[in-house]
Structure formats: C-alpha cells, structure tokens
Amino acid sequence: MPSDAVLYQAAALCLTYPDDDFVARLPLLRQAAPQLRAFTDHAALIPLQELAAHYVQVFDFKNRHSLYLSWWHDGDTRRRGVSLVRFKEVYRKHGLEFSGEELPDFLPAVLEFTARTGDTTLLTDHRAGLEQLRARLADNGTPYAGVLEAVCVTLPAAGTEVRP
Incomplete structure (x- = not known):
C-alpha cells in the first residue's frame, strides 16, 4: 500500500x-x-x-x-453529467463499480478509491x-x-x- x-x-x-x-x-x-x-x-x-x-x-x-469535485469544474451545468460518467469509467477501469449513495465525484469516495488503487488521476485532474x-x-x-x-x-x- x-x-x-x-x-x-x-x-x-x-x-x-x-x-x-x-x-x-x-x-x-x-x-x-x-x-x-x-x-x-x-x-x-x-x-x-x-x-x-x-x-x-x-x-x-x-x-x-462543495465536496463534489465535478462541481468545481462544471458547476451545475449539463457538462457535469459527462464528468460524472468519467468518474465511473475510471472506477470501472480498476474493476470497481461505484454503487455508493453519493455521486461518484464525492471527495470521500474519490479519496477511498485512490487509497485502494493508488491511482491519483481523479485527484490530480x-x-x-x-x-x-x-x-x-x-x-x-x-x-x-x-x-x-x-x-x-x-x-x-x-x-x-x-x-x-
């Protein structure tokens, strides 16, 4: 780890x-x-x-x-939906399916993903x-x-x- x-x-x-x-x-x-x-x-x-x-x-x-990372980039716009799909794609790339109660860009979820995989892409991006x-x-x-x-x-x- x-x-x-x-x-x-x-x-x-x-x-x-x-x-x-x-x-x-x-x-x-x-x-x-x-x-x-x-x-x-x-x-x-x-x-x-x-x-x-x-x-x-x-x-x-x-x-x-906001603890939702895509909000900082996209605000409350339609583009945010595309960003949320990208978060899910990064999770899937590592064999993980996002099934949390929160949206996939919720910072605690992203931090937990990063801790488990070592992939800092979402945080860095x-x-x-x-x-x-x-x-x-x-x-x-x-x-x-x-x-x-x-x-x-x-x-x-x-x-x-x-x-x-």
Whole structure:
C-alpha cells in the first residue's frame, strides 16, 4: 500500500458526516495519519452533536464548500453529467463499480478509491478544485481545511504533468 494510501483513507473518513463510528475511529486516525492530527485532535474534543452540526454548516448549506469535485469544474451545468460518467469509467477501469449513495465525484469516495488503487488521476485532474475548496475552508476557519491541505500536499502542483 503506497504511503499516501493511509492518509487518503483517513481523509475520506474525516470528510464524511461524523457519527459514533467516526468518533470511535479517532484514536486510530490520529495514529495512522499524523498529517491530520490538528483535525483529529479538534474532533476528539468536540461533542458529536456539535461536530455534526458544524459539518452540516460547512458542507451542506451552500456549494461554496462543495465536496463534489465535478462541481468545481462544471458547476451545475449539463457538462457535469459527462464528468460524472468519467468518474465511473475510471472506477470501472480498476474493476470497481461505484454503487455508493453519493455521486461518484464525492471527495470521500474519490479519496477511498485512490487509497485502494493508488491511482491519483481523479485527484490530480481536479487539483484546481481541491485548492479552491482548501482555500475557502481556510478562509472559513474550519479545521476541515487541514484535511484538504494534507491531501493537496501529496499531489503534484497544478499544471505539473504527471508521469507514470
């Protein structure tokens, strides 16, 4: 498993709606992904109900902090449908069928896919959107910005060609 795989899996868990399972995993996440310690330490101190309310406030009310990667490239246009098909094609290329409750471009799903396969194509192709999301989360002052920062640090700089 590539060294970044653990980070991607941990980041995926940190970016999903917090529940009792998430709280139970916090010590393991803290130990497995030290890059996320600021977030996991913060989350460990906040009551679950408050943590969940913060998640909803940050991610569910406006697209300003959208966790759907194609939204950052296509917005709410018809082109987005084509982008979503491309996400599914990349999953199929690796023998995976996307069957989640979320859309295939949901960042936690993409991070989990990347952790399992080592294929950073989807993250790299959407680096600009990830950077915008990271910056907006930082401007908002939410600890989720640190999760995006840790993921972005692992990716080539925007405009850098990726070679296999």
